[in-house]
Amino acid sequence: MASVSEKTFKAIKERNIIPQPKWQIVLRNHVFWALFGLSVIIGALAVSIVLLIISERDWDVYGYLDKSLAEYIMVSIPYLWLFIFILFALSSYYYFKNTSKGYRYDTPAALIVSFSASILIGTMLFFGGIDLQIRDLMADNFPFYNKLVYTDEDVWNAAEKGLLGGEVTEIRGPDQFVLRDSNGTIWNIGMVSTSWPGNLVFQRGLRVKMIGHPAEDHIFFANTIRSWSSR
């Protein structure tokens, strides 16, 4: 009676079975690494934007918005970006575990690799300034974005509470200029004993945030002016 080896060998010959080409196998392994890398990069972009939002938030103005610091922190947490980060960090974990040797790593170790890769690269992107472009791209192209994220526009679009921000459209004199807020409303801004950072050069197109008080007919008196972006 033929052994299994003999029968198998006969079957291989008769059915003309050939080994799968190496490139197919290499490709499969590389696909998982590529998907891992892609997930890490998307997760990293999300991390960089989380850092951007946190670093650019004006943490001293919550009082004007009738919020406690805790409430202000809660609304300021960029949940959407955190969700995207966690989602892609988890998917990078999945792809990492499915690489040829991924299974050798314990779940906590693989999770640490996946999450820390995104955090590390995201931090580097944050310092490299990529985050600003991504955030602006999202804010400009996705109408739902501003509804999902508590943005600076939300904070600085409260003239009645003393907070107003927007773009300088005209400079009318040393103590007066015109500003268009994020809703497109035109404001006449008056400056009396107004403080602003020395490096802030007033010119058309400059985006600013102001603390002050409103007057009638879209007039706003600014006590403090700061640049829209800290970077």
Place this chain on the structure above:
Amino acid sequence: MFFNASDPNKTDEELVVLTLKDKENYRYLMERYEKKLTRYIIRISGIKRDDAEDVLQESFIKAYQKINNFDFDYKFSSWMYRIVHNETFTYLRKKKARPKVIDSEFSSIILDSLKDDLNIEKEIDKKYLAKHLSEIMSGISEKYRVVLTLKYLEDKDYQEISDILKKPMGTVATLLKRAKEQLKKEIIKNQSAFKSYG
């Protein structure tokens, strides 16, 4: 003589290289593993020898098709065991069958190997054990039986078990620990039932 694949001193990995050059050499690799893999299939599934040989044949064919996928960082035996392992459970799923209780010879080897680890010798009636080994083993989860089989019957180390089951070594250690605990619990439970009926 240098390229003689039938040379028993050739390592499995050398035979893989030779197989990639000439498929005739695959026969020697299969012959090396035929007996132990048939035994392994029966041990983890309890299926009949004829069925086990069919599973093995499918596994050998699959391994040949994937031979370019063999990573020389692994042991060939781990790679082959993994394919056979997967093929066995695919077969059971297709047949909608659960792995059956292993034979008593198998059980006694496991219990013999585990006697010191389990520290059960004094507590247990040996006659009872001899009679009820299969019953006891059947009370253990399938994943625990597999890991006990690989460790104590197939004599695989943690790294090999990790590569066969595609689980981290830490998980393998945990599985083994729990397997021994469950085995001990089963033995004590069975003996208590035996005494109360006896």
